[in-house]
Amino acid sequence: MDWYEVLVQQTINGLTRGSVFALVALGYTMVYGIIELINFAHGDVFMLGLFVSLTYFTLLGMAKTLHGWELLTVLPLVFLATMLTTGLVNVTVDRLAYRPLRHAFRLAPLITAIGVSFMIENLALIWQGPAPVPYPDIFPSIDILREWFGVESLIFLTTKDLLVVGATIPLMIGLQYFITRTTWGKAMRATAQDRETALAMGIDVEKTILLTFFVGGALAGAAGLIQGLYYNIGQWYIGYQAGLRAFTAAVLGGIGNMPGAALGGLLIGFLSAWSDQYISARWTNAIVFSILILVLVFRPHGLLGERTPEKL
Amino acid sequence: MRGWKWLGIACLALVVLALAGPSDAQQCPKGKLRIYTSWPMQGAMIPEGTGMKNGVDMAVAEAGGVVAGYCLEVVNLDDASPLTGKWDGAVEAENANKAVADPLAIVYIGTYNSGAAKVSIPINNRAHMAQITPANTYPGLTKKRGAAPGEPEIYRPMGFVNYFRVPPADDIQGAVGAKWAKKLGHKKVFILHDQELYGKGIADVFDATAKRIGLQVMGNEGIDYKQPDQKPVLTKVRATGADLVYMGGVVDTGGPIVLRQMKDVGLVAPRTKFIGPDGFYEDEVLKGATCDAVMAVEMRMTFASLPFENMKGLGATTYQTYKQKYGKEPTSYALYSVEAARIAIDGIKRAAPDIEKARELKDKREAVRKAIAATKNFDGLNGKWGFDENGDTTLETMSGFKVVKDNNPIGCKFQFESVLD
Numbered sequence: 001m002d003w004y005e006v007l008v009q010q011t012i013n014g015l016t017r018g019s020v021f022a023l024v025a026l027g028y029t030m031v032y033g034i035i036e037l038i039n040f041a042h043g044d045v046f047m048l049g050l051f052v053s054l055t056y057f058t059l060l061g062m063a064k065t066l067h068g069w070e071l072l073t074v075l076p077l078v079f080l081a082t083m084l085t086t087g088l089v090n091v092t093v094d095r096l097a098y099r100p101l102r103h104a105f106r107l108a109p110l111i112t113a114i115g116v117s118f119m120i121e122n123l124a125l126i127w128q129g130p131a132p133v134p135y136p137d138i139f140p141s142i143d144i145l146r147e148w149f150g151v152e153s154l155i156f157l158t159t160k161d162l163l164v165v166g167a168t169i170p171l172m173i174g175l176q177y178f179i180t181r182t183t184w185g186k187a188m189r190a191t192a193q194d195r196e197t198a199l200a201m202g203i204d205v206e207k208t209i210l211l212t213f214f215v216g217g218a219l220a221g222a223a224g225l226i227q228g229l230y231y232n233i234g235q236w237y238i239g240y241q242a243g244l245r246a247f248t249a250a251v252l253g254g255i256g257n258m259p260g261a262a263l264g265g266l267l268i269g270f271l272s273a274w275s276d277q278y279i280s281a282r283w284t285n286a287i288v289f290s291i292l293i294l295v296l297v298f299r300p301h302g303l304l305g306e307r308t309p310e311k312l
Numbered sequence: 313m314r315g316w317k318w319l320g321i322a323c324l325a326l327v328v329l330a331l332a333g334p335s336d337a338q339q340c341p342k343g344k345l346r347i348y349t350s351w352p353m354q355g356a357m358i359p360e361g362t363g364m365k366n367g368v369d370m371a372v373a374e375a376g377g378v379v380a381g382y383c384l385e386v387v388n389l390d391d392a393s394p395l396t397g398k399w400d401g402a403v404e405a406e407n408a409n410k411a412v413a414d415p416l417a418i419v420y421i422g423t424y425n426s427g428a429a430k431v432s433i434p435i436n437n438r439a440h441m442a443q444i445t446p447a448n449t450y451p452g453l454t455k456k457r458g459a460a461p462g463e464p465e466i467y468r469p470m471g472f473v474n475y476f477r478v479p480p481a482d483d484i485q486g487a488v489g490a491k492w493a494k495k496l497g498h499k500k501v502f503i504l505h506d507q508e509l510y511g512k513g514i515a516d517v518f519d520a521t522a523k524r525i526g527l528q529v530m531g532n533e534g535i536d537y538k539q540p541d542q543k544p545v546l547t548k549v550r551a552t553g554a555d556l557v558y559m560g561g562v563v564d565t566g567g568p569i570v571l572r573q574m575k576d577v578g579l580v581a582p583r584t585k586f587i588g589p590d591g592f593y594e595d596e597v598l599k600g601a602t603c604d605a606v607m608a609v610e611m612r613m614t615f616a617s618l619p620f621e622n623m624k625g626l627g628a629t630t631y632q633t634y635k636q637k638y639g640k641e642p643t644s645y646a647l648y649s650v651e652a653a654r655i656a657i658d659g660i661k662r663a664a665p666d667i668e669k670a671r672e673l674k675d676k677r678e679a680v681r682k683a684i685a686a687t688k689n690f691d692g693l694n695g696k697w698g699f700d701e702n703g704d705t706t707l708e709t710m711s712g713f714k715v716v717k718d719n720n721p722i723g724c725k726f727q728f729e730s731v732l733d
Contacts, residue, residue, distance in 0.1 A: 132600030276544035
């Protein structure tokens with residue numbers, strides 16, 4: 001492979017990796033924006049998304065490579081069902097674990113979140129066992145450059161790569177529309193700005209928080225499904241690492257800021273893929289976090305975050 | 313009220329009596345000795361941990377639970393932390409201290425992870441307690457070749473060898489792997505490892521041997537195995553044009569992920585193949601990575617012993633007995649555990665007169681340690697062997713396995729391919 005082929009290939013790797021980080025990061029940032037809670041369990045909801053979707057495919061008898069109409073019907077159906085399930089899981093977590101602590105001091109829900117994360121991980125361990133679980137090639141993998149365009153190239157661009165980007169972008173645009181244009185989205189933003197005033201204006205704050213958890217969980221579920229379809233393997237502990245990277249992405253972009261989370265996710269995807277290639281895989285985490293620190297030194301509120309006055 | 317109280321005490325006394333059972337003074341004229349074991353018994357390690365426990369139990373049962381008038385008791389300890397499900401230095405230290413503090417403890421069998429052994433060997437060394445491992449293969453635990461500076465002396469604060477291993481160390485497995493790669497016609501190798509003691513150790517020895525025998529090493533890279541996406545690293549491998557990926561690791565440190573994703577980035581046979589060490593000798597690797605992907609890279613694996621089916625003599629009978637007793641195939645290190653426990657029992661038998669004479673606890677343990685260190689011409693699974701001056705086995709039999717199609721539910725299996733040396 002020539003150097004430009006390597007660069008292009010790694011950029012594709014970074015783009016797909018970053019897209020998944022971005023989807024997970026969005027949920028982190030939304031929840032933080034509204035109740036200032038770092039929901040550590042979020043990464044584990046992402047992991048559940050992978051296993052839940054695998055279960056749906058298996059129940060439907062579709063745990064195999066799908067083609068034509070099967071793909072067009074089953075895939076969106078499982079997408080919806082998975083998002084609904086993980087959304088509800090996230091809502092349940094909020095109801096059971098965070099809501100009773102809504103007015104407690106801020107460390108209490110944080111520690112609870114760590115506990116919830118361990119609980120979900122261990123439930124998944126009991127459910128799916130300790131070993132890596134294979135995820136079938138449900139989405140057909142076609143080498144686009146060669147088979148569609150007849151270009152002889154050492155670069156692999158497959159339909160699976162397109163799927164990741166093709167599923168992530170509409171989700172992000174949809175979310176952006178939801179947040180900025182709909183009444184519910186406005187209620188969410190108002191709650192994020194000032195909970196008491198929002199309450200005084202007649203916004204049902206608890207319902208809004210519930211909705212935020214639902215949307216965040218649904219996005220994590222979608223990301224889990226995409227992860228499964230793309231990387232074809234899952235294990236009970238993958239939520240931890242994904243959550244950590246996504247949280248980093250949210251902070252990098254400016255926590256509480258949606259486009260910031262998406263940008264942060266993509267940046268970390270690119271950075272880590274390039275670092276794996278040009279430096280060394282064992283330094284990747286160090287490099288990602290060094291860049292995070294550098295950004296935070298010069299822009300403490302993140303790349304796109306706005307300086308907000310400390311809430312009293 | 314008073315009556316009730318007495319009734320309660322009477323009941324309690326009955327329970328205590330029932331628990332104590334019939335007096336075993338007759339079977340154990342000289343009293344009791346305890347063998348401690350320590351390895352992970354949680355998470356992905358449950359099958360292997362149980363297999364190893366079965367191995368020790370089997371050897372003790374063979375002896376009828378009695379050696380030279382001493383009744384043997386096996387105490388199984390788990391050295392994994394419940395938080396991570398993986399071996400943990402603090403837990404292993406606690407286990408070794410528990411064993412050392414028990415006046416009946418005479419031999420310590422363990423560990424599974426070489427990193428854990430680093431913690432327990434010195435603790436046992438100070439107490440003159442012999443430690444036999446059925447599974448540790450990191451070279452530095454016993455010898456200088458493939459070791460870090462200061463090893464292995466740092467594990468022997470009292471200056472003598474108290475740690476003995478049944479399997480051959482990795483320096484042999486890494487070296488054998490590299491020679492095998494050359495014999496198979498590979499020229500350019502890319503080495504990956506999981507950054508753990510076992511994986512990195514074996515990869516580094518492979519690296520050194522490969523360079524020595526004229527293979528071209530295109531890279532030696534530690535991966536972040538918690539990241540389920542290894543495509544960027546594998547793309548890097550592809551860019552170097554390597555015709556072989558050698559990976560040092562075990563079942564749950566990224567091996568299945570690497571195998572699964574090699575195909576996705578175009579690393580497939582005949583252009584690029586895969587060889588790994590026996591840390592991958594688990595069906596979970598084939599299940600997780602899928603047979604499709606594993607066979608696409610023609611996965612091969614070195615195994616630091618002969619396959620159970622190819623063993624002769626005592627090895628063959630031990631294998632049959634194990635299968636009958638537990639109703640399933642032994643796990644990778646189960647039979648080595650049988651061997652380790654047999655060595656321990658043999659040592660206790662030879663040391664029995666000295667144990668009896670000894671006044672202090674440390675002299676009893678010292679007698680057993682000396683007897684084990686002097687093991688020569690022991691009738692083992694793969695023939696007669698003994699310990700060298702480092703506590704390593706004098707046997708160096710290894711085998712090579714290849715994954716082939718099969719009709720089992722998984723769809724493929726590891727099949728013995730050749731004897732390696």
